[in-house]
Amino acid sequence: MHSVVPLPCYVFLVSVMSSIIIISSAASSTSRRLLQFPNSWVPNPKSSGSAPAVFVFGDSTVDPGNNNYIPTIFKGNFPPYGRDFPDHKPTGRFSNGRLATDFTASYLGIKEYVPPYLESTLSHEELMTGVSFASALSGFDPLTTQISGVISVAKQVEYLREYKSRVEVVIGEEKVTQLMKKAVFFISAGTNDFVFNYFAVAVRQATFSVALYQQFLAQHVHHFIMELWKEGARKIVVAGLPPIGCMPIVITLYTKNLNEHRGCLDSLSSVAREFNHLLQLEINATSHKLATADHRTKLVYADIYDQLESMIRNPTKFGFQEVSKGCCGTGYLEAAFLCNPLSPVCEDASEYLFWDSVHPTERTYDLLSKAFRPHLDFLLRD
Numbered sequence: 001m002h003s004v005v006p007l008p009c010y011v012f013l014v015s016v017m018s019s020i021i022i023i024s025s026a027a028s029s030t031s032r033r034l035l036q037f038p039n040s041w042v043p044n045p046k047s048s049g050s051a052p053a054v055f056v057f058g059d060s061t062v063d064p065g066n067n068n069y070i071p072t073i074f075k076g077n078f079p080p081y082g083r084d085f086p087d088h089k090p091t092g093r094f095s096n097g098r099l100a101t102d103f104t105a106s107y108l109g110i111k112e113y114v115p116p117y118l119e120s121t122l123s124h125e126e127l128m129t130g131v132s133f134a135s136a137l138s139g140f141d142p143l144t145t146q147i148s149g150v151i152s153v154a155k156q157v158e159y160l161r162e163y164k165s166r167v168e169v170v171i172g173e174e175k176v177t178q179l180m181k182k183a184v185f186f187i188s189a190g191t192n193d194f195v196f197n198y199f200a201v202a203v204r205q206a207t208f209s210v211a212l213y214q215q216f217l218a219q220h221v222h223h224f225i226m227e228l229w230k231e232g233a234r235k236i237v238v239a240g241l242p243p244i245g246c247m248p249i250v251i252t253l254y255t256k257n258l259n260e261h262r263g264c265l266d267s268l269s270s271v272a273r274e275f276n277h278l279l280q281l282e283i284n285a286t287s288h289k290l291a292t293a294d295h296r297t298k299l300v301y302a303d304i305y306d307q308l309e310s311m312i313r314n315p316t317k318f319g320f321q322e323v324s325k326g327c328c329g330t331g332y333l334e335a336a337f338l339c340n341p342l343s344p345v346c347e348d349a350s351e352y353l354f355w356d357s358v359h360p361t362e363r364t365y366d367l368l369s370k371a372f373r374p375h376l377d378f379l380l381r382d
Contacts, residue, residue, distance in 0.1 A: 050182070050380060051108050051110065051182060051183055051184045051235070051379075051380055052110070052128075052129065052179055052182050052183060053110060053128060053129050053130035053179060053182075053183040053184075054101065054104060054105045054108065054110055054114060054129075054130040054183060054184045054185075054186060055130050055131065055132075055133070055160065055183055055184070055185050055186070055233075056101045056114055056130075056131070056132035056133065056134050056185075056186045056187075056188075057132075057133050057134055057153060057156050057157075057185070057186070057187050057188075057189070057224075057228075058134040058138065058153070058186075058187055058188035058189035058239075059134060059135065059136060059137065059138045059139065059188065059189045059190075059191065059192055060076070060094045060134075060136035060137065060358075060359065061094075061099065061100070061134075061188045061191070061239075061359070061360075062099055062100070062101050062132055062134040062186065062188045063092065063093070063094070063116070063132065063134040063135055063136045063138075064091060064092060064093050064099065064101075064102070064113070064114055064115060064116045064132050064134075065077060065091045065092025065093065065115075065116040065118075065119065066092070066116040066117060066118045066132065066133065066134060066135050066136075066151060067092060067135055067136045067137075067150060067151075068092045068116070068118070069116070069118035069119070069120075070118070070135070070150065070151060071149075072137075072148070072149050072150050074136050074137045074148060074149075074150055074336075075092065075136070075336075076090070076092055076093065076094040076136065076336060077090050077091065077092045078090050078340065078341065079340070079341045080096070080328060080339065080340075080341065080343060080345050081093065081094065081095065081096070081339070081355075082095075082096065082097070083096045083097075083345065083349070084096045084097040084349060084362055085097045085098065092116065094136060094335075094336075094355075094356070094358070094359040095355045095359050095360060095361060095362055095365065096327065096349045096355045096361055096362050097349075097361075097362030097365075098113065098362050098365060098366070099114075099362075099365050100188075100365040100366075100368045100369040100372070101114050101132065101186055101188075101369075102114055102365075103365060103366050103369035103370075104184075104186065104369050104372060104376065105130065107369065107373060107376065108184065108376065108380075110129050110130060111126075111129050111130075114130060114131065114132045115131055115132070116131065116132055117131040117132060117133050117159055117163065118159075124167070124170050127163065127166065127167055128167055128170075128171065128179065130183060131163065133151070133156040133157075133159045133160060133163075134151075134156065134188070134189075135150040135151030135152075135156065136150060137150045137192055137196065138150050138151055138152060138153060138156070138189060138192065139153070139189055139190060139191075139192040139193035139196075139197060140153060140189055140190055140193055140217050140220040140221055140224060141193045141197055141204070141216070141217060141220060142154070142220075143197060143203060143204065144192050144193050144196065144197040147196075147197065147201060147203070148192075148196070153189060153224050154227075157224070157227045157228065157231065160228070160231055161231065164176050164180070164231070164232075167179070176232075177232055180231060180232025180233060180234070181232055181234045181235075181296060182234075182235070183233070183235065184235050184236075184237065184376065184379060184380075185228055185233040185235060185236045185237070186236075186237045186239070187221075187224070187225075187228075187236065187237065187238045187239065188239040188304075190217060190221075190240075190241050190275070190279075191241055191242065191244060191272075193213075193217055194213075194241070194244060194271060194272070194275070195244050195247075195250065195268075198210075198213055199268070210271055210274075211274075214271070214274060214275045214278055215278065217275065218275070218278045218279055218281075218282045221238065221279060221282060222282050222286055225238070225283075225286055225299065226286075229290055229297070234294065234296045234297050234298065235298050235379040235380070236297075236298070236299045236300070237300055237302050237372065237375055237376070237379070238279070238283055238299070238300070238301055238302065239302045239304050240272075240275075240276040240279055240280075240301060240302065240303055240304045240305055241272035241275055241276055241279075241304065241305060242272065242304045242305055242308050243264060243269040243272060243273075243305055243308055243309050243312070244268050244269055244271065244272045245264045245265035245266055245267065245268035245269035245270075245272075246264040246265075246269060246308070246309070246312050246323075246324075247354075247357070247358055248324060248325045248326050248331055248332055248333075248354055248357040248358070249332070249333055249335060249357035249358055250265060250268060251263070251264070251265060251324065251332075252332045252333055252357070254268065262324055263324070264312065269305075272305060273305060276303075276305055279301065280301050283299055283300070283301045284301075286299060287299035287300075298378065298379050300375045300378060300379065302371075302372050302375055303371070304368065307367070307368055307371045308353075308360075308364075308368075311323060311353055311364070311367065312324075312353065315353070318367060319350070319351070319363075320351060320352065320353050321351040321352070322346075322351060322352045322353070323352075323353040323354070325352075325354065325357070326339075326352065326354040326355055326356040326357045326358075326359075327345055327346040327349045327352040327354065327355050327356070327361065328343050328345050328346075328355060328356045328357075329343040329344060329345075329356075331346075331352075331354065331356075331357060332357060333357055334356055334357055335356040335357045335358045335359070336356070339356045339357075349361045349362065349363070350362075350363040
């Protein structure tokens with residue numbers, strides 16, 4: 001049912017599904033150009049809730065530029081990325097503009113953009129209102145980041161501990177504890193574990209069937225949630241997987257005859273659906289367990305799959321003109337180094353669901369963030 005042939009090496013280079021970046025050292029020399037966040041930012045008085053900060057963990061869907069500051073070739077800090085970001089700056093976000101977590105922070109009245117933790121120029125104020133620890137090409141499976149050499153989710157938790165120590169010097173231990181309890185924690189990962197690790201590299205296929213690998217990952221999600229809880233997190237959102245068989249690059253690489261048909265591949269999307277079911281069961285069980293230990297704990301599942309599938313099935317309902325290819329280049333294979341300053345780009349990215357052949361556009365992220373809002377309201381409700 002889930003028989004997918006591992007990709008040959010030359011195809012593997014362009015099939016790193018959530019953040020394919022291979023760039024030259026010359027491109028890397030410009031990697032530290034990031035948006036400077038104002039120290040005078042004032043929370044929106046119309047904020048929907050009272051969360052003082054947002055903390056983000058995961059992969060390229062929520063990485064605002066941490067990979068800019070580690071020795072990795074997997075970066076997204078060059079044009080045309082960031083084309084619609086303020087000042088048209090490529091910050092390291094794998095999109096034309098803001099991510100869902102940026103919109104979420106804005107909705108909560110915290111700030112307009114969630115900065116990368118590894119940005120060395122962040123002020124104490126900026127740190128205390130939240131950061132992203134996410135790293136493009138990361139995953140729940142430790143092997144995923146061993147292969148890619150980016151920041152593992154375990155290391156992201158270590159950075160959280162480091163963060164707490166840094167902020168504690170400024171506001172004290174008790175206030176840091178309260179900050180952790182009231183902040184919203186957002187987790188988005190798992191896509192790389194399947195499309196990069198399991199299907200493209202295919203190392204895990206030697207020891208895991210798809211079903212066993214899904215269970216293996218669900219256990220790692222549980223462990224990750226527990227680690228955050230031990231650090232004081234009490235309001236946690238866990239995003240599910242998208243319909244991976246609908247990603248333009250997946251369609252291109254796995255469709256046998258593109259001349260006859262170009263559409264979502266359910267053989268791959270079904271893997272995501274099945275994992276999402278397991279993930280929801282795990283989250284429900286973990287939520288009950290943690291709420292028993294501390295009634296302030298709220299753990300929710302954020303649906304990505306159904307939201308994106310609805311957009312793909314009914315594009316005009318959501319204002320999209322194109323949902324099967326990206327805005328950059330042909331939209332079929334371009335991502336990262338293939339989506340570069342020489343690549344032609346569509347005139348209006350808001351008409352496209354995908355920015356490149358892997359990652360959504362800013363408008364798609366905006367729509368997804370709006371779908372999250374009931375979860376956020378629930379988390380902030382006393």
